[in-house]
Structure formats: structure tokens, C-alpha cells
Amino acid sequence: MKDPYETLGVSxxxxxxxIKKAYLRLAKKLHPDLNPGDKRAEEKFKEVxxxxxxxSDPERRRRYDAGEIDAAGVEKPAHRFYKDYAGASGNSYxxxxxxxxxxxxxxxxxxxxxxxxxxxxxxxxxxxxxxxxIDFLEAINGAKREIFLPQGGRLDVSIPAGIEEGQTLRLRxxxxxxxxxxxxxxxxxxxxxxxxxFFTRDGSDIRLDLPxxxxxxxxxxxxxAATPSGFVLLKIPKGSNTGTVLRLKGKGVLxxxxxxxxxxxxxxMLPTQPEPELESFLASWRPANPYDPRxxxxxxx
Amino acid sequence: xxxxxxxxxxxxxxRSTLTVWIEEAWLAPVERDGERVFEEIDLxxxxxxxxxxxxxxVNDPGVGVILHxxxxxxxxxSAMGELLGTIHAKPAEREP
Numbered sequence: 001m002k003d004p005y006e007t008l009g010v011s012x013x014x015x016x017x018x019i020k021k022a023y024l025r026l027a028k029k030l031h032p033d034l035n036p037g038d039k040r041a042e043e044k045f046k047e048v049x050x051x052x053x054x055x056s057d058p059e060r061r062r063r064y065d066a067g068e069i070d071a072a073g074v075e076k077p078a079h080r081f082y083k084d085y086a087g088a089s090g091n092s093y094x095x096x097x098x099x100x101x102x103x104x105x106x107x108x109x110x111x112x113x114x115x116x117x118x119x120x121x122x123x124x125x126x127x128x129x130x131x132x133x134i135d136f137l138e139a140i141n142g143a144k145r146e147i148f149l150p151q152g153g154r155l156d157v158s159i160p161a162g163i164e165e166g167q168t169l170r171l172r173x174x175x176x177x178x179x180x181x182x183x184x185x186x187x188x189x190x191x192x193x194x195x196x197x198f199f200t201r202d203g204s205d206i207r208l209d210l211p212x213x214x215x216x217x218x219x220x221x222x223x224x225a226a227t228p229s230g231f232v233l234l235k236i237p238k239g240s241n242t243g244t245v246l247r248l249k250g251k252g253v254l255x256x257x258x259x260x261x262x263x264x265x266x267x268x269m270l271p272t273q274p275e276p277e278l279e280s281f282l283a284s285w286r287p288a289n290p291y292d293p294r295x296x297x298x299x300x301x
Numbered sequence: 302x303x304x305x306x307x308x309x310x311x312x313x314x315x316r317s318t319l320t321v322w323i324e325e326a327w328l329a330p331v332e333r334d335g336e337r338v339f340e341e342i343d344l345x346x347x348x349x350x351x352x353x354x355x356x357x358x359v360n361d362p363g364v365g366v367i368l369h370x371x372x373x374x375x376x377x378x379s380a381m382g383e384l385l386g387t388i389h390a391k392p393a394e395r396e397p
Contacts, residue, residue: 027357031352033371036371081345094376096376097376098376115383124342
């Protein structure tokens with residue numbers, strides 16, 4: 001996407017109000033339904049709409065201004081406009097008033113008018129909406145699922161890897177049949193994703209809290225860590241701490257050509273059973289470098 | 302075919318608003334067994350009405366004017382499409 005400020009023709013310092021105004025001014029001019037024959041207007045309208053979407057999110061705008069993210073982002077599912085239906089034959093709303101006077105004087109138009117009023121409705125069938133709940137790992141790795149339809153029959157749905165909550169898949173021609181002779185509607189499948197007990201997702205990255213023992217953290221170790229594609233050996237560096245984040249490169253979510261990473265956050269766990277030896281050691285332990293983990297907190301408050 | 306409940310949900314309007322739109326002849330759903338049923342075109346048209354009223358600041362009389370002109374525009378467009386089709390079809394018809 002181009003620079004959203006440029007697309008809307010506003011300055012970087014524009015207020016939310018100014019952005020909205022600029023968007024509305026352009027939207028009125030470019031709305032596809034008010035320019036049914038103009039493909040360029042439709043393209044421009046989509047740019048303007050996504051620039052407005054982008055800048056209306058204060059957090060996203062802040063991150064864009066700070067150079068943290070680029071303007072590529074939220075691709076919305078293709079939206080059908082009224083003109084897409086109105087242009088099909090059998091539109092019962094359209095009327096002939098704008099050229100009916102030609103028919104009075106021209107036999108060609110008179111013919112045309114007669115034929116058009118006789119024409120049957122070749123209306124497209126209805127789109128049908130389904131919801132499909134999938135597992136966290138299915139969303140990340142992709143999956144094939146079947147939906148059994150209430151009216152009988154089934155739909156094969158192939159879920160692309162990296163799909164996101166709320167995304168809609170469109171299966172062309174799998175909706176309701178046309179009441180006349182038109183084409184069938186589409187099946188729209190809205191995806192919702194069940195949460196995972198251990199993993200969470202952050203865009204194309206995966207996050208995991210991994211418990212480690214005091215010994216593993218203090219002395220370093222190799223431990224098994226779960227990733228969406230199975231277990232890998234993770235090297236815990238000597239002297240790790242709760243909150244230490246380790247990166248497993250390329251173990252995140254596949255998005256287009258790029259794969260995100262998995263970030264493993266360590267949690268140092270004390271033994272759950274009493275350990276008299278450890279207790280007596282700690283009681284007699286005099287650290288070589290005494291430390292106060294709360295010092296930063298006390299200085300700030 | 303879309304039932305009224307689903308239609309209201311997908312357009313995000315309430316029933317009384319929908320009734321006004323139908324009375325104004327902005328929408329013309331079919332009645333079947335005493336229930337209003339809608340097609341995709343009605344849904345898309347309703348979304349255009351929402352766009353005009355909520356996002357583009359058009360007031361209700363304005364919506365009526367715009368829809369009326371749009372319906373004429375689409376009538377013209379399809380007449381023109383048919384006309385072009387007829388012109389291009391002519392030479393082929395002459396072939397033996």
C-alpha cells in the first residue's frame with residue numbers, strides 16, 4: 001500500500017477529524033456504486049478506504065509514524081458492491097424511464113424495451129454463511145475439513161496455513177442455487193480459532209512460556225520445547241532467568257512466503273517438593289555480588 | 302433466499318428502519334407465506350443505503366433521489382450493453 005497520508009491527501013499531523021473528513025470527501029466522489037462503470041474509481045476507492053482504516057486505528061497510526069510498521073496490512077475480504085448485482089440481468093430495481101422516450105420514436109428502442117420487460121429473472125443465488133471452528137494448530141499449519149450442510153450434502157474446505165480469527169473463506173458457486181437461471185451463490189465460511197493451552201499467536205509469531213528448573217536456568221541445559229510443528233531441542237544459556245526470551249527462528253506462522261518465529265519466555269520454577277539440602281544451602285549462602293531485583297522499581301516510585 | 306432475521310443481522314439495522322425503507326420503495330423484497338424474503342441484490346442495495354446514510358452524510362430525501370437516479374443509470378447501462386451486443390452480433394447472423 002502507498003503512504004496512507006498521501007492517499008488521503010492529508011499531512012502527517014492531521015487530526016482524526018481531518019482524516020475522517022478527507023476520507024468522506026474522497027469516498028463520495030469515488031464510491032463504486034456511484035461510478036458503476038469506472039474501474040479506476042473502484043481501485044482508488046479501495047486504496048482510500050484501506051488508508052482510512054489504517055489511520056483510524058490510533059495504535060497502528062502511532063507505530064507507522066514511528067517507522068515500526070509499514071502500511072502493508074489489513075487485506076479485507078473482497079466486498080461485493082451493489083453495482084456487481086445491479087449490472088446482472090434481471091435486476092428488478094432498474095428502470096427504463098431514462099430512455100423510454102426514445103422508444104416512442106424509434107422502433108429499435110421500442111423492440112429493446114419490449115424484450116427487456118419480458119425477460120425472466122436470471123438472479124444469482126444467495127451467498128450462504130457458515131461458521132467453522134478450528135484448532136489453533138490447524139490455523140497455523142493449514143488443514144482440510146468437511147462441513148455437513150443442514151440441507152444434506154457436504155463441503156470440502158481447505159484451510160490455508162496462517163489463517164486468522166474471523167477471516168472468511170469464499171467457495172464460489174457452493175451457495176444457494178439461483179431461483180431462476182442465474183449462477184449459484186457462494187458459500188462463505190467464517191473461521192474462528194480455538195485457543196491453545198500453551199501457545200499464543202502474535203501476528204506471524206508464536207509465543208510460549210516454558211517452565212525450567214532452577215538448575216537448568218543457572219547452569220544452562222538443552223531442553224525439549226514445543227513448536228507448532230513438533231518438539232525441538234532448545235539451548236538454555238547458563239544464567240538464564242524468568243523473563244529471558246529465546247527465539248526459535250522460522251518456527252512461527254507461515255504467511256505468504258515468510259515464516260514468523262517462535263519466542264520462548266522462560267519461567268524459572270522452584271522444586272515443588274521440600275528440598276532440605278537446598279534450603280540449608282540457601283540459608284547459609286552469602287552471595288558474592290548481593291543483588292536487589294526490586295531496586296529499579298523503588299527508584300521509579 | 303435470505304430470511305428477514307438474517308437480513309437484519311447482516312445489514313445491522315432494526316426492523317422498523319427496514320419497514321421505512323420498504324415503504325419508501327428503496328427495497329422491494331418478495332413476500333412468501335407472509336414472510337419477507339430477500340436476495341443478494343437486496344442485501345447489497347441495503348448496504349449501499351447504509352453507506353450513503355452513515356458514511357457519506359446523505360439524508361433520507363437524498364437517498365431516495367440517488368437510488369432513483371441509480372436505477373435509471375443501471376437501466377441505461379443494461380440497455381446500452383444489449384445494444385452493443387446486438388451491434389456486434391449482427392455480422393455473425395448474416396453468415397449462412
